[in-house]
Amino acid sequence: MSDSPILQLRGVGKSYGELRVLKGFDLDVMRGEIVSLIGPSGSGKTTALRCMNFLETYEEGEVRVKGRLLGYRASNGNGRVRDTDANIAEVRRPIAMVFQQFNLWPHMTVLANVAAPLVLSRKCRKAEAEQKAKAALDHVGLAHKAQAYPAQLSGGQQQRVGIARALAIEPEVMLLDEPTSALDPELVEEVLSVIRMLAQEGLTMVMVTHEMSFAAKISNKVVFMEAGQIIETGSPAQLFGNTRTPRLRQFLKPWLDRSLSLAEGMARPGHEVMSSNHVPLS
Numbered sequence: 001m002s003d004s005p006i007l008q009l010r011g012v013g014k015s016y017g018e019l020r021v022l023k024g025f026d027l028d029v030m031r032g033e034i035v036s037l038i039g040p041s042g043s044g045k046t047t048a049l050r051c052m053n054f055l056e057t058y059e060e061g062e063v064r065v066k067g068r069l070l071g072y073r074a075s076n077g078n079g080r081v082r083d084t085d086a087n088i089a090e091v092r093r094p095i096a097m098v099f100q101q102f103n104l105w106p107h108m109t110v111l112a113n114v115a116a117p118l119v120l121s122r123k124c125r126k127a128e129a130e131q132k133a134k135a136a137l138d139h140v141g142l143a144h145k146a147q148a149y150p151a152q153l154s155g156g157q158q159q160r161v162g163i164a165r166a167l168a169i170e171p172e173v174m175l176l177d178e179p180t181s182a183l184d185p186e187l188v189e190e191v192l193s194v195i196r197m198l199a200q201e202g203l204t205m206v207m208v209t210h211e212m213s214f215a216a217k218i219s220n221k222v223v224f225m226e227a228g229q230i231i232e233t234g235s236p237a238q239l240f241g242n243t244r245t246p247r248l249r250q251f252l253k254p255w256l257d258r259s260l261s262l263a264e265g266m267a268r269p270g271h272e273v274m275s276s277n278h279v280p281l282s
């Protein structure tokens, strides 16, 4: 890990009209780190994530990617103005995004879906783009689906294509917005396995998730948000094992209760060994 953050947010704020959805958001993401954003629905997790690559315009504070300000440039010594699209694209170049709803193009093959960003934004030639796309599909175990259309795949496979599309641009940071929450429960694990593999390979990730056990196991840092603000941030052991705020305790309670009742169930004779995904942190 290098000393300076690859992604840095300082006092980032965003409003939709009167509604202030993000307030004073600070975050340092170091190279190789996995950061999980958790919090109730509507707390601003997606907005925070989208501000990190300027898919959402923030008005206050700064987002820096490898030290460079994202989205704005100085305006003749008088505040700042929105940067040019070309500069924004250049600064956000190390960042890739995986969406909750996959966002695949239904009329294009899997291969074309993964290759398209390389042709459109990386100016790769078609043959090179397809070669990189094939490698990315292979990485997520879907090389054999290259010629299929998204509708012919399961939700889990579609999200793995979404991850392959993000990987194909060889990102230095991957942003994932609830990558498994649109999936049927039995399809969640195949996507989590791919994310786990990427974590083991050292890819830097910021992930919005409701998969608490997964977040607890995979993350270096967890950020708990409520009403557009960070309420608690720290290691998984701190947030899940030594919760400071009543609000986070309340948010985690259903998950802890469920984990405990499963653990009790397992302790009784005659019960199947439960999935390790449900074990509370010790």
Ligand SMILES: Nc1ncnc2c1ncn2[C@@H]1O[C@H](COP(=O)(O)OP(=O)(O)O)[C@@H](O)[C@H]1O
Pocket: 016, 019, 021, 039, 040, 041, 042, 043, 044, 045, 046, 047, 048
């Ligand atoms: N395009 C939008 N226009 C107006 N309000 C929005 C828009 N997108 C999100 N919001 C509001 O911003 C708040 C935060 O939303 P979001 O970042 O999606 O939260 P989360 O991802 O934590 O569920 C919510 O109150 C939501 O209704």
Ligand SMILES: [Mg+2]
Pocket: 045, 046, 047, 208
């Ligand atoms: Mg969201």
